[in-house]
Amino acid sequence: MLMNRRSFGNSVAAASGLALAGPALAQFRVEISGVGATQVPIAIARFRDEDRTTQVLSAIVRADLERAGVFRGIDTTTQIDELGQPQMTEWRSKGADALVGGSVTRLADGRFDVRFKLWDVVKGKDLGGQSNAVAPTDLRLAAHHIADFVYEKLTGEKGVFSTRIAYVTRSGTRYALRVADADGEGGQVALNSPEPIISPAWAPNGQELAYVSFEAQKAVVYAQEVASGKRRVIANFRGSNSAPAWSPDGQSLVATLSREGGSQIFVMGRNGENPRRVTSSPSIDTEATFSPDGRSLYFVSDRSGGPQIYRVPVAGGNVERVSFTGDYNISPALSPDGRYMAYISRQSGAFKLYVAELSKGATPQAITDTRDDESPSFAPNGRLIIYATRSGGRDVLMTTTLDGKIKAKLVSTTADVREPMWGPYDR
């Protein structure tokens, strides 16, 4: 990491005059706001024979890296494969600190052999590469794996481009729970319903989704295996059953049940067995999420009037308030290292995404300029947040860096898109 910092230390702030997404990236737009974003300029050359497939791999890799906030793509039409001998002086003169080249070769069995190599242009050094034979349907995934490789080599941290997200679309009266690549593309339907679906929650192993469906004319919590579609009821008690979240070990779930009157928080087994009441208040207690160490629950309660965020040990006990600014704070999400909390705060009638550093007393900051932000969740490496908002009269999904400087709008379909949840590392 230190070595990488040194070799890419000459990267400059790129706030203005930046060449953003080219035509190949029309599927979404990366917006950069604010100043002082330090970004590594990287060139992703065209891969040999990539135009013979359905996916332009180099464009997917570039879009991934730009969305992450720490890279800036250098425009190029040059083609380089993994065996190429790029002239480093030439690439330095184009302003690139790093370069990726590769190739796509169709195999006799119908699969594609995807190869690539990463170069440190500043040091003139080969940083390695990989070769992967994939089914045509996994070409996008192969591109995301390349972006993950590059991200990890150059930042020292694991990339999240090959992870998945879940979200809900609404088109007229049709609702669908979908699973897509982390860039919002390649979405597949996990559940179609004529009734609303909310609050999808990934199991930590990435194999299952819990969610709330209103198909029974009331809120019921289900869990569904993503690969098989097999589903089971987790909580269907009298009243409403909602806001599921998994424990970090995947062995239990927390949910909001109203079976004893009032919306209260219960912890139960992974099949909904033995629900145990955690909170005991005459108020609304809901939206519980486990701390990364599995010992505490962060949740929303209106016990002090408006909704605020609190923390309580999973075993029950002393309840501590953790949000103080503003009179309406909801939807807490914890970063995987437990350092940051993202949440939604109402300020002057607008619902804004905030990020707070939990151990610091500093005032949390709004990191968007939109007014209807909802449902934040962290990428598994803690560097990006996905959230829902309204833009251009539609419900859309955005990702943002924690400082709010780099944002990207995901999933350009005609349907309204809501309730995003970023999945774990799983493939």
Add this chain to the structure above:
Amino acid sequence: MKNIKFTAFALFAAAVMAGCASNVPLNNTPAPVESRAPSTSGSTGASTSGSTGSKVASVDLTKNTANAELPRVIYFDYDSFVIKDEFRPVIEAQAKVLSADRTKKLSVEGHTDERGGSEYNLALGQKRAESVTKALKLLGVNDTQVEAVSFGKERPAVQGSDEAAWAKNRRAELASR
């Protein structure tokens, strides 16, 4: 008779729910909670005295239906779950019907306007629904006859992002089960 009436009511409620599901804005005029099937209301409104001559007894189904209507929607102020005095008669009329027939069951569905998060709104809607079931139970309705549930902001009665639309969406609806 009761069973037939209940079935007719259930069919009607199903039609109302289907209307909700297709995002057709709910009619603002209160829908009947008890509707009568034509075959069961032959004696209602008809004269049974006398049986000779040219006398024709008229049966007015439209009038009967109208008379059978009970308001079934209660509206709330912003961020409030207090039942306003103007809706007391709605609760009282429903309680009377439920107390008279212990086989009748209702879902009380709480709803909110579109502002804020889906889960917090679900809990707010639940609180509204529970305030209605509590009032019904105070008037003698059995606990087993009513279930408080919530749709939060997921099923607005009307579309729109102004106070007029929001006011119509902050509500509790009584639906048969």
